[in-house]
Amino acid sequence: MSANTSTAPYYFVPGPSKYPLLAGGALFLFGLGMSTWVNGYAPGPLAVLAGVVSFLAVLYFWFGEAIAESEGGLYGQRVDYSFRWSMGWFIFSEVMFFAAFFGALFYARAIAMPWLADIDHKSVLWPDFLPQWPHAGPGNGVEAFEKMGPFPIPTINTLLLLTSGVTLTISHHALIANDRAKTIFWLAATIVLGAVFMGFQVYEYMHAYQELNLKLSSGIYGSTFFLLTGFHGFHVTMGAIMLTVVLVRLMKGHFTAKQHFAFEGAAWYWHFVDVVWLGLYVVVYWM
Incomplete structure (x- = not known):
């Protein structure tokens, strides 16, 4: 807008x-x-x-x-309302997308593992099965691996994303105050923080494969770990692309203090990505 x-x-x-x-x-x-x-x-x-x-x-x-x-x-005010509703429903669909992945992790840990360890299934299916997390899956010959802990990279990435939320908010308030230079500076800082986040995640994946032997094929733990963190990283990348387009438009003189839905829509998406990461940080790395 x-x-x-x-x-x-x-x-x-x-x-x-x-x-x-x-x-x-x-x-x-x-x-x-x-x-x-x-x-x-x-x-x-x-x-x-x-x-x-x-x-x-x-x-x-x-x-x-x-x-x-x-x-x-x-584009008048009614089109602006349409954009806002559309972006809101799109983010809701993304919420349900990640809810399905978190639900799969919950089911595997809280329902399937105790179920497989009860006396009926343990005596018939896998006598040596232990309901402990992380788990590679019973009797599938998965190579030994180590769990990914919260330090140091996941904690650094958490600080990076939380900081990026602050810089984006500062940029938004600067745009409302009609301070275009400040808006551009803090929006660029947000994009840089997102890029650093992705760089750390790439390094984390290399560390997982090379030093922890943790792979996508490492049973239920490996598949859920890479599914959740990988799709989140994809969403961070998409959010950074959105913000970059907004940054270029700002440099071209687009938007005003009252009309800037493209900025707001990208900011909503970025804050959503931040919230999802907080859930990932707690459930995947700490629990």
Whole structure:
């Protein structure tokens, strides 16, 4: 959402667009590539790359068109309400996405493990099974591994994300105060903190594979650890991309103190990512 709403119509309705069809084709190509890749077919990786590049190109031109409409004064207050509701429901869908993963972890630890250790199942299925966490899974021949602890990298990453939430809030208040230079500085600091977070997570994964022998194939602990932290890292990356686009728009003079929903939407998403990490930090690294 941009500044110029004085000439905006009652409700702007865009014309027919080719971008949904192109986005669907790119995602189909990506899915087709993934399915062939995991089944060992040679064209798989190339199809995945083509799908990703195509999808990013569609997003670039699609959002570019939306930005041009916004800057052209076509988006009024009613469109702003639509954007807010849409972003709110999108974040709610992301909440449920992570709730499913946290639920899988809870089920494995609090329900499945005690169930497998009771006298009926233990005597029949796995006599040597012990309901302790972390667990590689009974009788599956998984190599020995070490659990990932909260120190030092996860704790450093927690401080980084909490700090990034503060810098983003400072940037937002600066925009409301119409201090564009301060807004740009603190938003750039937020993006840098996110990039450092991802750098530490890459190092953590290397440490897990090389020194702890902790892999995606390390039973239920390994799969849940990499599933939760990996998808969170993907969301941090997407949030950083959103904030970077907002930063570029700020440098171009977009947004005003009263009209800046793109900034707010990206900020909502970033704060959501922060909250999810706090849950991960406690449940995955401490418990």
